[in-house]
Amino acid sequence: MSETNRIEYKRELSEGLEKEVVAFLNYREGGIIYIGIDKEGRTVGVQDADSNQLKIKDRLKNNIRPSALGLFDIVSEERDGKEILKIIVASGSEKPYHLKKYGMSEKGCFIRLGSAAEPMSQKQIEELFASRTRNSIGKIKAHRQDLNFEQLHIYYQEKQKPLNKQFRKNLELTTIEGDLNYAAYLLADENNLSVKVAKYKGDTRVDLMESNEYGYCSLVKATKSVLDKISLENRTITQITQKERKEHRLWNAIALREAIINAFVHNDYTREIAPKFEIFNDRIEITSAGSLPDGLSKNEFFEGFSIPRNKELMRIYKDLDLVEQLGSGIPRILESYSKECFRFSDNFLRMIFPAADDVYRETPQVSPQVTPQVTPQVQELLNVINGEVSRTELQNSLGLSDRKNFRINYLNPALEEGFVELTIPDKPKSSKQKYRLTEKGRKARQE
Template sequence: MPETNRIEYKICLSREMDLEKHVVAFLNYREGGMIYVGIDNQGQTVGITDPDGDMLKIKDRVKNNIAPSAMGLFDVVSEERNGNYVIKIIVASGSEKPYFKKKYGMTEKGCYIRVGTAAEPMPRQMIDKLYATRTRNSIGKIKAHRQDLTFEQLRIYYDEKNRRLNKKFKKNLELTTEDGSLNYAAYLLADENNISIKVAKYSGDNRVNLIENNEYGYCSLIKATKRVLDKIDLENRTAATITSKERKEQRLWSSIALREAIINAFVHSDFTREVPPKFEIFNDRIEITSAGSLPEGLSREEFFEGYSIPRNKELMRIYKDLEMVEQLGSGIPRILDHYGEDSFYFSENFLRLVFPAIEQVTEQVTEQVTEQVTEQVGKLLLVMENIEYTNTELMEKLNIKHRPTFHYNYLQPSLNQELIEMTIPDKPRSSKQKYRMTMKGNKLKKAINNDTE
């Protein structure tokens, strides 16, 4: 494979090879990229003799020679190709652009951007523009309202991985602001905080009958994550199907996809809004909701292809240290191995993942619903995707100009049957009101499509 806008090849790691330049270029590039060491410019594998030693040198150079900090934004792994070892450096697009080589500062000699297959100096105008729009409201920059925090739980988890925390761990893990105060990332990871993490369980397919409301928060986010993983794993029972030939056993949900979705909800949630992730179990599905939609500069297509712009690089770094996260950008592809893109629901403020349970008999449910819906409701569902729409956008898709006709024949019946829902249900007449399909509506749409094929 030749070099591309996201792939750079280097024969070996040396002082002459300007590694920092290429890492900076990918940090500043909206899609990030990968640098392979041990492959020549033609894409031929030549290998390296000391992968472990070179990996340590790479981590050290990226950590100490680039600003703002790239910790949590890059990953270094070794791969075997044709009997030889190569190193792959995965670089995510950063949210604090422009990144630069510390030696030259925020100048044209220090800032680079990926252009085609090359790392080019960034023009002064672009440097100034990026700096003016740099993300400033992040958990690393917000000062914690408590400074008497303790981190015994975090120490235990690091000890379990034989990674001792020294006296400078708060600074090394970027748990302090520029003035040395503990930041909001530290607050989230402290032994005690005020972050509520709930796992709710309902007896039906809606939120009417709540039968469990388990609290796993108010502790280190790492501990809360592990407790939620354990709870969901208990709920993910094994279902058995017995045929004349064999007995097949399968868990209600993919364990791999569930784990990735739960950890992603913790690592990528927008905690600056003080809205924690939410986990809900219904009799036909599980829903995982996190605050914050797609990071700025990342499209839906790039998101599904595995491009990574970590929202909370401080959390990402620690979750990687504790081996709870694998390679950058691997989470979404792992989920897509088991569930389709229609399991992801995006809004302006939230991202929700909906995983159906394998034991739900969707055919019987959708047949009953199909008999009750009108032709107009069916048409409305067919023009909708898993995004949010305004009144006007839906009318344009249906080519309807008379608002009362749309409201009484299309919109209201769909709302009444819970096939679509409002994004602001407590303010039905809000000027910012939008509509999206529900899980029930999505199932019905699929049934209608199957009937017409």
């Protein structure tokens, strides 16, 4: 495959990398840069992928203005038996981006034209600067400056990424003047943002059964609470035939998770409206504030092109493994649900996923075969899970050396009954895979 307007090949990590990234940041669709592939599309590979990833991140962080953090991902891939690096660059909302060394000039500003990064004219630079988005959560000063971030510290510590004294600046939680911004307010231990999960008895909003509130805390904590709650509601449907037993969930778990996180990360918080989650007897609706970002069409949205509305949140959610990589969420949802499930308006984006069966049953028929069972081995496992832990850590805590025994008698039954869930559900065999208790698992442990 040859280079295109959205694909750039580089045989090795070179000095011109920042120029290519700037060009994609200024381009309306963003783009992808491959390191370890020559201009003819032949794979040559990279020698030290981990070291190169750190170098790239450091260079893009320090050499590009405005900050590109939250607007790029670096992932390692294998092609033709060789390791290469893939840099995914989103279209930025603070154009024109430029090389710090040359400033906002024709030598510092570039844009993608065809398969090349071309210098921008002074007129283009001035026009883009005049239309730059200023009303963003990173630029708005928080109305409270006495904010604490203990919850954020805990989440980063769990990922073995402890925050230092400069974390407010490093995570872009301050304005240019040094005040805490609205992104910091959303991520603080206390705020006034109310996040609701509502349940209705029928197919309309007339008969409200339950209203759960998960706001007034760090947005990350609210996100995890909503994920746990809806995972609990996403029950397993069992069909037993003469030949086999079939099981499936009300909604596809991977698509549902992506939709929930997408609603949190891309919500327009400048309107002081939180995303909303509503469960009906025949569907679930997930609504976020804000229309599509300027410059992003519906077709580009469905194809996975990304213009992060809140790059500060995107960066933190990616640090905490809530987001895997830029632009991957919508394509994952489309693997299970059609484009007709998305509703766009001038002020909101709504995702509507039909349920595979009635969400609520007046007289549920539960066979003894599918009643959740807490065996002694599963109970032991639930007792040792604190936060997110790896398979090795769990085996060590249980004093088990036999991996097969652990998998068959402890882990698999806990996963099948919904007591435990994967932290990376779409990559079950990932080397970074960890496990955590669901809300159902926490209740089972208490009982």
